Amino acid sequence: MQTRADFALFPSGPARYRAPMLQLTVHATDGPARLGQLATPHGEIATPAFMPVGTAGSVKGITPDQLRATGTEMILANTYHLMLRPGDACVERLGGLHTMMAWDGPILTDSGGYQVFSLAHLRTLDEEGVTFQSHIDGADVRLTPRRAVEIQHRLGADVMMQLDECPPGEASRDALLAAVQRSAAWARRCREAWDAFDRQTAHGRRQALFGIQQGGVHRDLRAESARALVALDLPGYAVGGLSVGEGHQAMCEVLQDIPDLLPADRPRYLMGVGEPRDILAAVASGIDMFDCVLPTRNGRNAQAFTWDGRLKLRNACHSEVAQAIDDRCGCYACRHYSRGVIRHLFMANEMLGPTLVSLHNLHFFADFMAAIRQAIAAGEFADRRAAWLEEMYGSATA
Ligand SMILES: [Zn+2]
Structure with missing residues (x-):
């Protein structure tokens, strides 16, 4: 089965416009789960895909070469952090995010909304936008759909x-x-602004816009939100407002409706979700893209993800263990360092400790997504999902 959506909006324009803005090709399905390829102006990625987070224009402690070696294909950067420091005009003058991050693969930026609503102080919200206080210098900052x-x-x-x-x-x-x-009203204004910029970046590359579904755990509100966004015919759609404390079961119920609510020929992105069991539930509901700070944040705190669950490497029980974090893992950390040495690096506050565990975790997430894609291709996703849940969480229905 193949479905394609190509936003070939400038078929007769200069060559750079003829690169695809975004094109999803679905190669195989297993129930609602789907295996695909997403073509972007900076190359193709295999889906379902996990995007590590480079908050301020850097995936903390990891060079782009190291990131590429983990199997990562696409990354995310936070608009909120970059607009405040160094500022969007500065990033543009420095050559744009790809140059700034020394990353030639695809990048996605969030709109800043999530951070404004979760981090910023003294927010005032109105129909036109939101005003908040910068956490850096206390200045009032205004964010509207057009400005975002x-x-x-x-x-x-x-x-x-x-x-x-x-x-x-x-x-x-x-x-x-x-x-x-x-x-929904802001999505319309964002679409108008996106059109006004000719759907391009400041450096003349094609740029896609995704809408974001909201509605909490209320399935009727989720449906209303999806209808309003789909009417705008956007290149992709995200599911927002989940993983905010509603619990795994409530999230699963919301996700079950996604295949009916969001079009099959566009990429679907579940924002801010990285817990492996949540990723598995979302893939089972036809989600293609994920992002989360978990691999790097937990890596900096000496917590490693493995196929057998999580390891806390600061624990004294690891101090003389000569075995790798995970014998089955082919990452740089597992090929060269033991748990005991990595624990020592953390206890001695060496920078290398957080880098090694972040590298391992990023490698684990890339491997995990590759295993998910293989399971879909083999038509065995449900069985392997149950087996992975059993291994990682001790219960096939976790
Ligand atoms: Zn490893």
Whole structure:
């Protein structure tokens, strides 16, 4: 089965416009789970894919060569952090994000909305946008749909995200409904701004815009949100506002509706989700893309992901263990260092400790996604998912 969506908007334009903006090819399905390839102006990635997070224009402690060697194909950078420091105009003058990050693969930027709603102080929200106080110098900063698109146009990622309102996990149904409606209105304004920039980055590369579904755990609000976004005919769609404390089961119920709500020929991206069992549930509901800080944040805290679950490498029990983090792992850390040595590096506050465990975790996530893709290709996703859950969490229904 193959479905294709090509946003060939400038078929007679200069050569650079003829590169695909974004094109998803679905090679195989196993239930709603799908194996595909996403073509971007900076190359193709295999899906389902995991994107490590380079918050401020750097995947912490990891060089691009090391990142590439983990099997990573696409990365994410945070608009909120970059707009405040060094500033979007500065990133543009430095050559754009690909130059700044020394990364020639695809990049996605979020809109900044999530960080504004979760991190920033003294927010005021109105129909036109949101004003917040910079955590760096206390200055008032205004973010509107048009401004969010302008910033991301200057940053120059392959995919930009609409500005959306991200209510907290405990928000009432009324608050979630208001967020769905406001986010839909902002999606329309983002689309207009994206059109006004000719759907290109400041450096003349084609740039896709994704809408973001909201609605909390209310399936009718999720459906309303999806309908409004799909009417805008965007190159891709994201599911936002999950993994905010609703619990695994509630997340699974929301995700079950996704194959019916979001078009099959566009990439579907579940934002901010990286727990392996959540990734498995989302893939089972037809999600193609993920991002999360877990591999690098946990790596910096000496916590390693393995096929047998997590390891806390600061624990004294590892101090004289000559075995690698995971004997089955082919990453640089597992080929060259033992658990005991890595524990020592953390205890001695050596920079190499966080780098090695981050490298291992990034390699694990890339391997995990590759194993998921193989399972879909073999038509064995449900069985292997149950086996992985058993190994990692001790229960096939975790
Ligand atoms: Zn490893």
